[in-house]
Amino acid sequence: MAPADYYDDDDLYDEEADEGEQEDELSPEDKAAMEKGTADVKKSLGANATKVTVKQIQDALWHYYYDVDKSVAYLSKTFIAPPPPKPTPKKAPESKLHEFSFSSSLGLFVRSSGAANRLPWSDSLPDPPPCSTFSYRSNANPVQDEFSDMPWLNTPESRQAMLIAPSKPRGGLLGGAGDAPKMSKLQALAAARKKKNDDKKEQAKSSQAESGLKRLSIADASPKENDERASSPAKRQRVPDAQAAPSLATLDGGSSRSEGPQEPHPDPVHIEVVRALQEPPEIEPSPPIQQDEETVKPFAQSAPSAFAKTLFGSAPDDRQANRPDFYAMPYTSSSSFLAAAFSEPSPDDVVLAAQAKAGKKTVAPAKGTSTPTKKDKKADVASKDVDVSNGISNLKVSDVPPPKSKGLDVAKEYEKSNSKKSISFVVVGHVDAGKSTLMGRLLLELKYVQERTVDKYRRQAEKSGKQSFALAWVMDQRTEERERGVTIDIATNHFETPNTKFTILDAPGHRDFVPNMIAGASQADFAILVIDANTGAYEKGLKGQTREHVLLLRSLGVQRIIVAVNKLDMVGWSKARFDEISDQISGFLTGLGFQSKLISFVPISGLNGDNIANKTEDASAAWYEGPTLIKALEDSEPSSALAITKPFRMSISEMFRSQQQGTTTLAGRIDAGNVQIGDAVIVQPSGEPAYIKSIMVDSEAQEWAVAGQSVTIALTDIDPIHIRVGDILCSAVNPISVGDTFTMKAMAFEHLMPMPVDLHRGRLHAAGQIASIPATLDKATGEIVKKKPKIVQPGGVARVMIKLGAKVPLEKGQRVVLRSGGETIAAGLLE
Ligand SMILES: Nc1nc2c(ncn2[C@@H]2O[C@H](COP(=O)(O)OP(=O)(O)OP(=O)(O)O)[C@@H](O)[C@H]2O)c(=O)[nH]1
Secondary structure, eight states: OOGGGOOOHHHHHHHHHHHHHHHHSOOHHHHHHHHHHHHHHHHHHGGGGGGSOHHHHHHHHHHTTTOHHHHHHHHIIIIISOOOOOOOOOOOOTTOGGGEEEETTTTEEEEEOOGGGSOGGGGGSOOOOOOOOOOOOSSHHHHHHHHTTOOTTOOOGGGOEEOOOOOOOSOSSSSOOSOOOOOOHHHHHHHHHHHHHHHHHHHHHHHHHHHHHHHHOOOOSOHHHHHHHHHOHHHHHTSOSTTSOSGGGGGGOOGGGGSSSOOOOOOHHHHHHHHHHHOOSSOOOOOOOOOOTTTSOOSOSSOOOHHHHHHHOOOOHHHHHHOTTOOOOGGGGSTTOOTTTTSSOOHHHHHHHHHHHHHHOOOOSSTTTSSOOHHHHHHHHHTOOOHHHHHHHTTOGGGSOOOOOOOOOHHHHHHHHTOOEEEEEEEEOSTTSSHHHHHHHHHHHTTSSOHHHHHHHHHHHHHTTOGGGTTHHHHOOSHHHHHHTOOOSOEEEEEEOSSEEEEEEEOOOSGGGHHHHHHHHHTOSEEEEEEEOSTTHHHHHHHTHHHHHHHHHHHTTOOEEEEEEEOGGGGTTOHHHHHHHHHHHHHHHHHHTOOGGGEEEEEOBTTTTBTSSSOOOOGGGTTOOSOOHHHHHHTOOOTTGGGGGSOOEEEEEEEEOOSSTTEEEEEEEEEESEEETTOEEEEETTTEEEEEEEEEETTEEESEEETTOEEEEEEESOOGGGOOTTOEEEESSSOOOEEEEEEEEEEESSOBOSOEEEEEETTEEEEEEEEEEEEEEOTTTOOEEEESOSOBOTTOEEEEEEEEEEEEEOOTTOEEEEEETTEEEEEEEEO
16 A cells, blocks of 8 residues: 555644644745635625624635635624524433444544533643534434534533443343443333243243254163153252362352362252263252352343343253353253263274274283283273273273283294205296296196196186196286286295295296396295297397396395206207306306306206106206206205394285284295294384284194295284285384385496486385495405495496385395386395
């Protein structure tokens, strides 16, 4: 707003002051206007011009801004033909609003008064020219006339005003608390009649509201009971008030209630509370409570205003009589109303609290000792003082007793058990190298799959022209995999030899599914690398996933590799081809750091079953004198034997809907440590605790399990929403940490620089970025070669700092893989 668009009082005063100065010395324009105006007024007055002085004319002109007509009218009325003097105005009744006028100079409403109430400073004011006065009256014309000659603060004595104190509106709650004016007898009679009518109306309203509430009530009290309560206020008043909720009493505004011993309270709301809490069917009748007059000092003597009544309704009769200051909501007089209905937790709150407690309860610090006993829980429950809460909390999830732990020394049990060693191996290789067919054949040879099942698959596969994939279907169970003839995800199966329990992890060979291959390789003790010996196929694989898979195996810590040179039936069992492939692959593997003694080569035909469980009978393959594939597998040692005593860690690779209520079933391989039924565990990164309910090792129920075993574990006391595939189930005593920033010692497969990457560890995939590269390292010694390089060349080793978008469970020594744009770009160890 521009400054010229508004003014304030100061502006007004300044203007007036300026005008005062100008009176003494008119500007040339004013002088000219004044002279002309004077002449015009004299001319208009004609002969009467002699009855007024020039000063009077000029005053009028000055006041009317040189308006000749108005000045003439004023002069004629005032000096030439003044009206007869008015009778002294009657003293107006004080209570009438139209007798007030607004004084803009005072900013107040003022009331007409006598000379005694004349404003003290008005005498000292000069007599200014006449002006119209703003009046608050609605019948403007006569009033305007009456006050048209009234200047600011120059009111004739008869109209002098006095300041009056605002009278307090009636009503206790919304009005003031002052004394009400004394009523005449007539007024008292009218008020009594009005009160009686009001009371009747309120009673009708109250009973209407009560019947509505009764209809809505979920209380289990019988209608008869309700009726009794509603119709027996006297009975309610017999209940002592000592236990009643004090909150409503504070509304009365009287301090006396809060001091000294609790007084009996006649408030039906309070009494309903007591009834709700105590509810003794038969209350001993006691004498009616006497109200202490001093303690219940009336707050206001007047009745509630119409507005207060509209807003709050009216208090019941008995309360009105004793506590005129207290206005309760109409529904509070209903027998269905419980003032303390929300003073206790709702049933939902109790259940939610119980669930939260179950989810957050402290886990056992040591096996077999700290599992909360039923006794402890009962004591806990006993501490609750509300019966209804107890009843509901008895249903809480945490009251399902956790599985009992036998407190076994699992490492010793494992030693004593002389059980077969458990080995997991991953089957890798370029797409269509024959991995699934080889595993199907192996299971068929070992009688884990029936011949007729494979025949059935063959017949089914024939329909889609894929009969050569019949054995592959033993592993590839998904419809999509069978339709496409391509493995998509890790397929798991088990078989046993006289000395070892094996878990097969059949990995997809297609480049699109490398993350799934990483998940499989992360769980493996060793690997079978399947190579298609066909001309062209081998070379293609060497540039493709044969190479990538080998790099990943190395990065993920797999040390033992059995190279199955497959499809030799298609190259006539050429020893030369086998030797060529063996030499090249051997050089490639040892070049990456694999030890020669941990590399085996077996010439096979997965499709025909040559050199799988039994030696081939093909004469052209007689040149091979080495072990069969099964023998090579049995000669492999599990790599995790030494990790049995470490803190428990299990990568969750699958989750199942549990048939058993309250349990969640997970599958995975125990990476480290051991576990037994009843153990307290934690799922990371959610940090949710749980208990081990049951353990299956290779499809057999067991009391315990150790590192290296592929297990299926049922958990209790945990909501499945806290678990995801890729999470870590770990010891509650020594849980794995979670974080989003870490450094790793990475081997670069592609150029590395600060860039977005995906981190893979087992089934865990997490998006993040290479935040910085602190140094490149010597491959052999690990010493720093260069600090803060801008880029790391393929084949180089560097310390890389990774920042992830979310916290994940990771710890030092874990092996992770970095991928970007669908390519594996690096892999290495967390530092
Ligand atoms: N002649 C011959 N064909 C084979 C042999 N092994 C596999 N095949 C064929 O190779 C094709 C692919 O076999 P799969 O077992 O599906 O190959 P894979 O490596 O499992 O394929 P992905 O898992 O999808 O990478 C099928 O048609 C098989 O019949 C073999 O030893 N000899």
